[in-house]
Amino acid sequence: MNLLNVFDQINAVDPEFSDRISPRREAIKNLASISGKVTLAAIPFLISELFKKAYGATAPTDVNGVLNYALTLEYLEAEYYTMGVAKAGLIPSGRPLGAITTIRDHEVAHVNFLKQVLGNKAVSKPTFDFTAGGTFGNVFSNYDTFLAVAQAFEDTGVRAYKGQAGILLGNRVVLTAALQIHSVEARHASHIRQMRRARGGGAADQKPWITGSNDTGIGAVVDPIYAGENNVTQAGVDITNLSGPMGKISTNAATQSFDEPLSAEAVLNIAGLFIKA
Incomplete structure (x- = not known):
């Protein structure tokens, strides 16, 4: 994966992105030259940290x-x-x-x-x-x-x-x-x-x-796709405390009933x- 390509695409829609992360660009370039499983596993964390520093808590x-x-x-x-x-x-x-x-x-x-x-x-x-x-x-x-x-x-x-x-x-x-x-x-x-x-x-x-969270049978590699899908609380209401046709609504039914962003x-x-x- 070319990390700099990801950042260049973000910069195309937010010209200030480079300035926001400029102190870290050399580190990014060095990271981009590293290959191997350790780097691949670290990418989600590293990108997340850069976004937090560049935008606070949000993306563009x-x-x-x-x-x-x-x-x-x-x-x-x-x-x-x-x-x-x-x-x-x-x-x-x-x-x-x-x-x-x-x-x-x-x-x-x-x-x-x-x-x-x-x-x-x-x-x-x-x-x-x-x-x-x-x-x-x-x-x-x-x-x-x-x-x-x-x-x-x-x-x-x-x-x-x-x-x-x-x-x-x-x-x-x-x-x-x-x-x-x-x-x-x-x-x-x-x-x-x-x-x-x-x-x-x-x-x-x-x-x-x-x-x-992750009912795919594919394995942990796709865990980030389903992070948070085990949520059972919507608008402050714990769905598992509500009554259903067979008693209390189950945890599985509660997670199935609401998709998470x-x-x-x-x-x-x-x-x-x-x-x-």
Whole structure:
């Protein structure tokens, strides 16, 4: 992963970003030259710390910044499904290939829409490494791995849009479009989860919705995508204290009933693992 590329894309929508982190740029350059598993594991923490120092507790808050943030995610998803559909023999013919092709077309439409809205403010498409530095080395040769990574992307996308919706409240037209994309991403996530369930094996218990923190069966590598999904308190109300048809609402039902947002910095940490340059 090229850390400086991530920062350059942020700088495109927030010209003051470089100034905010300038005392740390040499450290960033040195870090970017280091390779290996230790560096990869440390990236989420390091980026998070830089954002905290650059912005306090928040990422950029302007509309264009949010749209470019969304565009980067849509680039990732569109490229992923485009490569998957193009890989001969990866996706079974019939309904599975039809579904993934449809999802690909949706993601490409999202990219084209966001680029049209942003005009010359749109960031360029990064170069992606869908193996995440070798973590998913067989992503385009093993259909189950392909679906697992697809689920991770879709679940991230749903939470990402939710996390930034508040910034768009002042622009109803853009907010409406973002929410329309958000709901389609949610449908993608649900369908991919059901496709994994239909495969059986370790994914046989997969449900169309998220239960607690990391119900994917993929492993700890995707834990950041589901951080906070075990929350059972909404608007100050502990859902597990409410009555249901069979007594108190269970913890699982409480977590399933409400999706949680992801912060911009958390999403950038996740997406950054798949950005090569």
